[in-house]
Amino acid sequence: MKLLEQETHPAIVRTEQPQAAAPVVAAKGITAQYPLNKDLALDNVTFDLFPGELVALIGPNGAGKSTLFNILSGVNRRYAGSLTVNGTSLLSQQRSNFVAYMPQEGDIDWDYPVLVKDVVKLGLYGRIRRQGLQRLFSVSDYTESHTAAALTALKTVEMEELADRDIKALSGGQKKRVFLARALAQEARLLLLDEPLSGVDQRSEAVIMDVLTAMAAQGVTVLMASHDIAGARLYAHRVLLLNKRVIQMGPPEKVITESLISQAFGRSLHFF
Ligand SMILES: Nc1ncnc2c1ncn2[C@@H]1O[C@H](COP(=O)(O)OP(=O)(O)OP(=O)(O)O)[C@@H](O)[C@H]1O
Ligand SMILES: [Mg+2]
Structure with a gap:
């Protein structure tokens, strides 16, 4: 977990938060459970994503981040709740290549x-x-x-x-x-990136974040999971703090607080 490396993080300037428009993603009450697990992987997760937003998805290991990406990308169809992409079904948006998804492993075989x-x-x-x-x-x-x-x-x-x-x-x-x-x-308009910065060096991180920031400035919606909380403070318009349920969603300064982070991670992270 990169918490104290703010001073070494590439200088990314957050562009202005885009004006709210019709949501690109409207997720309502998304609930998911894997067949042999007694606990829910996602519990009543509701959020919207808007055009041109760069949203950091933050939560501990096992919080359900990859499960959420699998649902948003259509890989996992076993969930309750409703999901609208670009005002219509995910499937039709996938057909028109509206959505691009980078799985956590990133390493397609x-x-x-x-x-x-x-x-x-x-x-x-x-x-x-x-x-x-x-x-x-x-x-x-x-x-x-x-x-x-x-x-x-x-x-x-x-x-x-x-x-x-x-x-x-x-x-x-x-x-x-x-x-x-x-x-x-x-020319995807919705990018779903499951830990695009994990295991990359600082140069790659800078290149990736520059491209994502530029794409968001052009109206592309970016949802990216990250364990880099300090970085999310710099680049994200909003943070979705998840631990099976939505702990909080909002601007980084309102979400990356000691009490909300310890609520999500179950302990203080000596970050504040
Ligand atoms: N294929 C699977 N079968 C059964 N349980 C699973 C499966 N994939 C994930 N889980 C469980 O679902 C929960 C959420 O996992 P998920 O991979 O979505 O978490 P995550 O937030 O992406 O974690 P990480 O930060 O480690 O990538 C965990 O308890 C995990 O053990
Ligand atoms: Mg994951």
């Missing part, structure tokens, strides 16, 4: 050789599908403009030099950057 630039082009396929052209399209139809768009996205995350490498030959932090490049290429 590619079982065939695939180049970094081709992983990013998969994001472009989302755009092609949005235009309803997918039945006519095969991978060999990617044009130079598609390649150029993939390289531009890779440049944004400072990964263009590794464009021709096999994705398997990248480090965990580099793969996370490639994922972001794919989400950029995809």
Whole structure:
């Protein structure tokens, strides 16, 4: 848990909190339980996410953060409560590539050789599908403009030099950057990132946070789980403090308080 490293954290400036509009995500009473567990993994979790918000999801190990991401991304459909994405069903938004999801492991196990630039082009396929052209399209139809768009996205995350490498030959932090490049290429409007900063070095962290801050400034909604409470104070518009239930949601200065953090984590963290 990175609590006392505020002075070494890259200088991220929080952009102004976006004006409230129609919610991008409206989650009401989300309740989930794994079959053999007696406790609920999520207990009546209700929150909204708005366009252009960067929201940090904070809570202890086992708080239900990954469970929530699996529900929001459609991986886990076994839950009670209601979930609306962009005013409609999650499924229809996934079809139009509105949502990009980075699982906690971040390390998709590619079982065939695939180049970094081709992983990013998969994001472009989302755009092609949005235009309803997918039945006519095969991978060999990617044009130079598609390649150029993939390289531009890779440049944004400072990964263009590794464009021709096999994705398997990248480090965990580099793969996370490639994922972001794919989400950029995809033009996703909702990013669900399960611990995108875990195990990455400070340079990667700075690159990732710069890209996320810029995307949020362009109206993209970002929900990211993090164990970096000090960092969340700097970059998040709002914090969703979770321990199976919502402990509190609001601006960092209202949520990252001694009493609420110890309520969520079950003990004082010697942070304040
Ligand atoms: N596949 C599973 N089967 C059974 N129980 C599970 C499963 N996945 C998670 N759990 C349980 O559900 C609860 C919530 O787990 P979850 O992985 O969502 O927590 P988390 O907040 O993401 O934790 P971490 O910070 O360690 O990533 C935990 O008690 C966990 O043991
Ligand atoms: Mg998790």
